[in-house]
Amino acid sequence: MIAYLDGRLTYKDPSFVIIDVGGMGYELRISLNTYTALPDGERCKLFTYLHIKEDAHTLYGFVNPAEKSAFLHLISISGVGPNTGLMILSSLTVAEVQQAIVREDVRTIQQVKGIGAKTAQRIILELRDKFRKGLGADSINVSFDAHNTSRDEALSALVTLGFAKNVAEKTLDAIIKREGTALTVEDLIKFALKSS
Structure with missing residues (x-):
């Protein structure tokens, strides 16, 4: 392997x-x-x-072990192959997948192209307990690390786009404070570009 x-x-x-x-x-x-x-x-x-x-x-x-772990959990479900697993992780972040499963939010999972109501319910039913156990101290650290990584990557992209580093840092911190820590790198960059 x-x-x-x-x-x-x-x-x-x-x-x-x-x-x-x-x-x-x-x-x-x-x-x-x-x-x-x-x-x-x-x-x-x-x-x-x-x-x-x-x-x-x-x-x-x-990009990180959390995404790989979510993928492996998803493809362990009957009817969810690797392409579907990748489609889910392209449509939702790892944190969004976790939250949707734990909250039993069928609609969010069903919004992914190719996922019907039955498949969404099966995903929730089979992964709910695993993801709930995962939402202890370890997952808080994972989401914190993912948040820091997203911020760092967004900061790097903004500096490359011509932002002053200190201005970009303040902008990103304000966005995270306002919007929460579950934002993707892409979301952070979009918000930062809109606020400049």
């Missing part, structure tokens, strides 16, 4: 990336959340899952 790949990002697309590790290019399917978090053309580390079928070996990449 390949646990992660650490190398140079040579190609980036909303649905897949190619990472050069020691002269060998690995193609990984990714979620939109991972796509947003990855820097162009720089060294990166993606946590991986290898899905083996009779006719294909597909490598999936995740």
Whole structure:
């Protein structure tokens, strides 16, 4: 099993990336959340899952262990394959998936393309207890780390776009205080651009 790949990002697309590790290019399917978090053309580390079928070996990449864990939980459900799992994690953040399952919010999960009412109910029924147990101290740390990572990545993007670092930091802190910590990097950047 390949646990992660650490190398140079040579190609980036909303649905897949190619990472050069020691002269060998690995193609990984990714979620939109991972796509947003990855820097162009720089060294990166993606946590991986290898899905083996009779006719294909597909490598999936995740920006952090929390996203990979959520993906593995989702594909353990009958009727939810890797492509559907990736679609869920492209439409919702890991925190949103967790909250929807714990709150038994069928509508939120059903809003994902390709997820019907029965599948959404099955996801909630089978993962509710696992995710509730996960919402102890560990998950608070995970969401705190994810929040810090999102803020740092948004800050880096804003500085690249020409913002002064101290102005960007104040803007991001104000947005997080106003909107909460569950924002994605993309959301933080959008709010920051609107407020400037």
